[in-house]
Structures are given as C-alpha cells and as structure tokens.
Amino acid sequence: MSTPAEVRAAIRRGELDGPTAALAPGFSQANLVVLPEADAFDFLRFCVANPRPCPVLEVLEPGSVEPVATAPGADLRVDLPRYRVFRRGELVDEPDRVEWREDLVAFLIGCSFTFERALLAAGLPVRHIEQGVNVPMYRTSVPCRPAGRFSGPLVVSMRPMTPDQAKRAAEITSRFSSAHGAPLHVGDPSALGIAALDAPEYGDAVELRDGEVPVFWACGVTPQAVAAASRPELMITHAPGHMFVTDLAE
Known part of the structure; x- marks a missing residue:
C-alpha cells in the first residue's frame, strides 16, 4: 500500500486502524477538524493566528465530505483510521467512522508525518x-x-x-x-x-x-486541546496519529 488511494481504501475496508506514520511515503498527511458552520469562521481565524500548529491545507464547503483540492474522491467520514468526537469540550467517542451533518465544515491541517x-x-x-x-x-x-x-x-x-x-x-x-x-x-x-x-x-x-x-x-x-478549553458544541477530529492521507506530494 504505497499510494494514498491504496491506504485510504484499506482504511475504508477496516484493514488499517492504527497510526499512519510512514504510510504512503512522499505524500502529505493531514489533521482533521470538523465544526458546525456557526463556529467555522472563528476557527479559520484561529488557524490564521496560529499558523505553526494549524497550517490549513483545505477548507470544505458546509456539508461536503470530499476534499476535492487534496484528495478527490475521498470521503472524510470513513477514510481516517479513527476519529474523536468532542461535545462541549468533552471527549465522548472514538469511532472508526463518523456521521455528518449538512452544517459541518471540515478543515484539513498539515501534519509533521509529512x-x-x-x-x-x-x-x-x-x-x-x-x-x-x-x-x-x-x-x-x-x-x-x-x-x-x-x-x-x-x-x-x-x-x-x-x-x-x-x-x-x-x-x-x-x-x-x-x-x-x-x-x-x-x-x-x-x-x-x-x-x-x-x-x-x-x-x-x-x-x-x-x-x-x-x-x-x-x-x-x-485543536483538540483547544476544544477542551473552548468547549464548542461539537468538534470532530482525527484520533492523534491517525491521519488523513492526501494526494498532495510532500
């Protein structure tokens, strides 16, 4: 599994569920943050104010799950090995796939695995x-x-x-x-x-x-530490180390 598409397909089939370091070498990996549209602009401002921890690779339209700029055809609901769900700052679940709402805005943020x-x-x-x-x-x-x-x-x-x-x-x-x-x-x-x-x-x-x-x-x-401090209504993220593998060359 040397290509991003192969890695994502294996994750989607449930064959990969661990950290993604060293997978698809030569391609960028990304952190995931998903928030209701009502909080998305404030979070974008936060990323601009803090570019070292939060370098933005892509921001999706509300309700969209396909990151067309970084991995066309991918599905952010199922193409990460594990997720975290925070409600009002509390970690409530760590599923291997997530539900989506029409008002959710996804951010992909650069990762040091790259x-x-x-x-x-x-x-x-x-x-x-x-x-x-x-x-x-x-x-x-x-x-x-x-x-x-x-x-x-x-x-x-x-x-x-x-x-x-x-x-x-x-x-x-x-x-x-x-x-x-x-x-x-x-x-x-x-x-x-x-x-x-x-x-x-x-x-x-x-x-x-x-x-x-x-x-x-x-x-x-x-952003996961920020969720605990700021307590937004909902934040969905990757589980630490369980990244989204993009099609972007490093």
Whole structure:
C-alpha cells in the first residue's frame, strides 16, 4: 500500500486502524477538524493566528465530505483510521467512522508525518517509527493566540535526536511550512511546561538515548486541546496519529 488511494481504501475496508506514520511515503498527511458552520469562521481565524500548529491545507464547503483540492474522491467520514468526537469540550467517542451533518465544515491541517520521509532520507532518527509506536505529543503551558471563541494551549510532537542531528532536522523541516516547519524548541521540556517526557498526553512515550535531546515541533493536535478549553458544541477530529492521507506530494 504505497499510494494514498491504496491506504485510504484499506482504511475504508477496516484493514488499517492504527497510526499512519510512514504510510504512503512522499505524500502529505493531514489533521482533521470538523465544526458546525456557526463556529467555522472563528476557527479559520484561529488557524490564521496560529499558523505553526494549524497550517490549513483545505477548507470544505458546509456539508461536503470530499476534499476535492487534496484528495478527490475521498470521503472524510470513513477514510481516517479513527476519529474523536468532542461535545462541549468533552471527549465522548472514538469511532472508526463518523456521521455528518449538512452544517459541518471540515478543515484539513498539515501534519509533521509529512516531513518524516525527508528526515529518514537524511539518516536522521524517527524514534516512533523505529519502535513501532505512535509519536509522543504533549500539551504545553504555551498559550495559542486566541481568535473569536477559540483559545487554548499549544500541543507539540517530539522526536529525540543529538544536538547536531537536531540542527540538520531544523534545516530540513524549515522547508515544510505546510507541515509545521522547523522545531519550536530543542532541549529542556520544562521550558514548555512539560513535566515528564515519559507521560505524553497523546501518543506513546519513546526512548531518549544517551547524548540525545528532545526536539519539539508544533502539532496539529492543538485543536483538540483547544476544544477542551473552548468547549464548542461539537468538534470532530482525527484520533492523534491517525491521519488523513492526501494526494498532495510532500
């Protein structure tokens, strides 16, 4: 399953239900956020105000489930391995497909899984792929810039590297502005309000080896932390690490 269409078809058939890191290499992956139309403009303003965690790839028309700009023929109701449903900020369900309303507006937001092939090609470690687990993601104490009804903390993903590897990773990922770009922070997790690297709020802990430091990128799970803080009537998202695989080349 090397093409996005093959990955999405396997997901739709129920044959793939785990994290999507390293699937369809060379193509962009995306976070999903779905909101009622009444909240969509405020959320778009939030994305514009916070482009590092929320780089917008596509915004669909109300009621539409086909992302014609990023994956024509796909169906956002069934083509992600797992979803999350938040009602007034509370996580109420994690289904493998979702119901849709005519007033729902879907946002596709860039994902750091997109640049991992470039890191691997440069000989840099991507520890969660090595260990076969989900990428670790942390809720920070850094506030996002509020917009309309939306506010809340920044979420980051983490990949351990040596300091020299981190410099090279920054050079590589700075080219991927639609996939969060260069790291936001390297080194001390407490500077971001992260108390324990072995207890991520989302995903799985990974091994930090001798000589390595944690390297943190902005993360598209940020809207899920924002949902808990802002409590919109409804927000549907991807489950962390369970992305939408687009047809866009990285």
